[in-house]
Each structure stands twice: as C-alpha cells, then as structure tokens.
Amino acid sequence: MTITIARTLDVKGLSCPIPIVKTAQAMKQLVAGDVIEVLATDPGSVKDFAAWSKATRNPLIESSQEGGVFRFVLQKKG
Amino acid sequence: MTLVMDRPEIAPQPATEDEKTTGGLVIFAWSGELDKIWPTLILANTAAALGKPVTVFFTFWGLFPLVKNDRGITGDGWMQKMLSFMNRGGLKNMKLSKMNFMGMGPSMMKTLAKRYSVSSPQDLLDTAKEMGVKLIPCQMTMDLMGLTKDDLIDGLEEPAGAATALAVAEGATTLFI
Numbered sequence A: 001m002t003i004t005i006a007r008t009l010d011v012k013g014l015s016c017p018i019p020i021v022k023t024a025q026a027m028k029q030l031v032a033g034d035v036i037e038v039l040a041t042d043p044g045s046v047k048d049f050a051a052w053s054k055a056t057r058n059p060l061i062e063s064s065q066e067g068g069v070f071r072f073v074l075q076k077k078g
Numbered sequence B: 001m002t003l004v005m006d007r008p009e010i011a012p013q014p015a016t017e018d019e020k021t022t023g024g025l026v027i028f029a030w031s032g033e034l035d036k037i038w039p040t041l042i043l044a045n046t047a048a049a050l051g052k053p054v055t056v057f058f059t060f061w062g063l064f065p066l067v068k069n070d071r072g073i074t075g076d077g078w079m080q081k082m083l084s085f086m087n088r089g090g091l092k093n094m095k096l097s098k099m100n101f102m103g104m105g106p107s108m109m110k111t112l113a114k115r116y117s118v119s120s121p122q123d124l125l126d127t128a129k130e131m132g133v134k135l136i137p138c139q140m141t142m143d144l145m146g147l148t149k150d151d152l153i154d155g156l157e158e159p160a161g162a163a164t165a166l167a168v169a170e171g172a173t174t175l176f177i
Helices: A018-028 A045-056 B034-049 B060-066 B077-086 B101-115 B121-130 B139-145 B162-169
Strands: A005-011 A035-040 A060-066 A069-075 B025-029 B054-058 B134-137 B173-176
Touching: A005 A018, A018 A035, A018 A045, A018 A069, A018 B034, A018 B121, A035 A045, A045 A060, A045 A069, B025 B034, B025 B060, B025 B162, B034 B054, B034 B101, B034 B121, B054 B060, B054 B162, B060 B134, B060 B139, B077 B139, B134 B139, B134 B162
Parallel strands: A005 A035, B025 B054, B025 B173, B054 B134
Antiparallel strands: A035 A069, A060 A069
C-alpha cells in the first residue's frame, strides 16, 4: 500500500509546544484519512508526537530521524 | 420537608454543557510573573492542540499580564494608582520570580528564547486565542486593583467571578499557577 502525503508541515527550528500546536491546526484543514508529514528538529518532539497521537487518536504511522531532522507521519482519524 | 427559596434566581445554576470543560484543562493564573505566565501559556496551547477545551482564569497578580502594554497608570485613588506604578501591567513588562536583576533577567531570558526558537509569551498568547483557549479575567480583581475592561487587551471573555471559574472547572484538570 502506498501512502499519499496530503501535506508537509515544516516546523524545523521551532520549540515546544509550537510543533504540536501547528500540527493540530494543520490537521483541522485535512479530511479523515488524509496523511500529513511533519518535519521537526526539537528532540522533545519524538515523545510529544507519540503522546499527541495517543491523546487525539490520530495514528502515528511513522516516526523517524535523518540527519538531525525528525519526521512524523500522521493520519487524520476517520 | 419542603425548602422554599425566597429568591430562586440567585440559586447557583449548574454549568451548561457549553460552559463545562469536562476532560479539559482549567488553569487559575494567579501569578503575574513572566516565568509562571510563560508555562501557563505553553500548557494552555498544548492542551488545546490535544483537542481539549481550555480555560484560563486570570486572578490577582495574574491579571496584570492582560493589561495593554502601553497602559501606564491605571485605577482611581492613590492606592490603585501606586499599585499600577509599582506593578506595571502588560505582558512585556512582566518580571521574573527569581534572577530579575532589575529587568535585566527578563530581557536576557527573551534573548535566550529567541536564540533557541522558544515562542515568546506574546506569540503564545496570540496562538492561544487562535486555538480557542478561553481567557477569563477575574471581575473581583479588576474592581480591587482598579482595572477596567478598557485597560485589558482584546480577545478576552467577559469578566467573571470565582463561581464561574469553579463551574467551568467541573470535570476538568485544574492547575493553580
């Protein structure tokens, strides 16, 4: 199955709680099932995105890191 | 036994569904210090991002960050005027609870925040409004400290009392900061 990314949100350089806040705002503009990719540099965001996904029940499909950039792929819950 | 109330209209009314913050976050912002109002706003924004209803009730010193930055002396009579002179209102005039160093502390803290891309209290306050965080000024404090609605920034809820704050807090996580 291939995943189509509906939107990429760049929050590199921003600190807690802005990556989460901006993601929540972006999520509102998506429709159920849409997938969003978030790029961040805040090391705290790894735990925060997992917690946010759990609390809001929007699945976190991927959480990875490459060269100091964290990549989170989230799907808007149906 | 039947209880007859003389004035049923003053009986406390249960909070309506719209007023309640069940499962949400209610913060009583009591301190006006920069290092307390800052995390207050961070928590409010984060809870809103988690999809929770959030209300911040600003009381006592906590009301002063909501005063317009350029407001100068407020109140009637020498006591309220002196208070506003000694404890200048406005988010940008807030002091640190420790290491204030006559104002050098806050400006160093803001420089550090900029360097490490931490959002300023002003940005967080603006974002909180965008995120639908309800900001309620305490009416009693306004009367006591001589602050009018005109002295306060825009985008706030109608001033209210402790009963409103507690009714909203029903079923919510509460913090007193």
